[in-house]
Amino acid sequence: MQLQNGRPTDTTGRLDKEIRTYDFLDKLGIEYQRIDHEAAFTMEVCEEIDKTLGATICKNLFLCNRQKTDFYLLMIPGDKTFKTKELSHQIGSARLSFASPQDMEKYLDITPGSVSVMGLMNDHDNAVRLLVDEDVLKGEWVGCHPCINTSSLRIKTKDMFGPVIKAMHHDMTVVKLTGEA
Template identity: 65%
Template sequence: MEIYNGRPADENGRLSREIRTYDFLDWLGIPYQRTDHERADHMEACNIIDAVLDVVICKNLFLCNRQKTAFYLLMMPGGKKFRTKELSAQIHSSRLSFAEPEDMLKYLDIEPGAVSIMGLMNDRGQNVRLLIDEDILGDDYIGCHPCVCTSSLKIKTKDVLERFLPATGHDYQTVCLKGEE
């Protein structure tokens, strides 16, 4: 895998959601590094990419409440285990579960395996609440997919929090996940 600065020179064969991600980041003037790779739709595959980009790619979970009236995007370190009960108590929402793929497409224009904070640029109605584990906030860089799971980005955490999120109209809530029984 090679590392590139910015968007691909040849955009042929790339999905429009990926190109829109690069367009949005470029419009905001946010620099990023990128690598292209085989499908990486689970954390084990992302571990190889981590080493290439020298960043930890976040585990991104798209969740909802039982009634499907509240949707959440949770960013956490890939090595942590997700415990529903632990998160539910912090955000005061019981009965959390994984949201349906149809809801991912509807709100984030993302398919399973490519869930990423970048999808918030597509959530113009601010229907999705962003939750970030405190350990992610301590890293200088965030690793994520550009709305597809065949490329990965390395972006400064500060740029994501201070430039990207405000441009999408989203804020975030910090959560503290231990990932223990």
């Protein structure tokens, strides 16, 4: 795995949603580095990728309330344990659970294993609320997938949670999760 600057020069075999991610970032003038790799489905595989990226390892969880009327994208450090009760209290939404793959695709144009903050560029109706654990904001870099889990990006945290999120027309809610029982 080797860190590359910017978009791939050869886009053969890459999905449209991945190319749209590069187009989006390039249009904003956001600098980013990229690593191409085998599909990453677990945090263990992501840890190896993130060592090369040198970025905050994020778990991206796509959640919903019981009625499936409110959807959330939660970004937490990869080494933190997610406790629904702790988050539910902070956002005023009881009975959180993982949203379905169908809803993930409908709102973010992302499939399981590829959940990423970049999927919010596909949420034109602002159906998904972005929740970011405060510890994610402490690092210089944040890592994410370009809407597919065969590549990973490294973007400056200040760019991601500044101009990138703003261009997606989303706000973020900062939460404080301890990961403790």
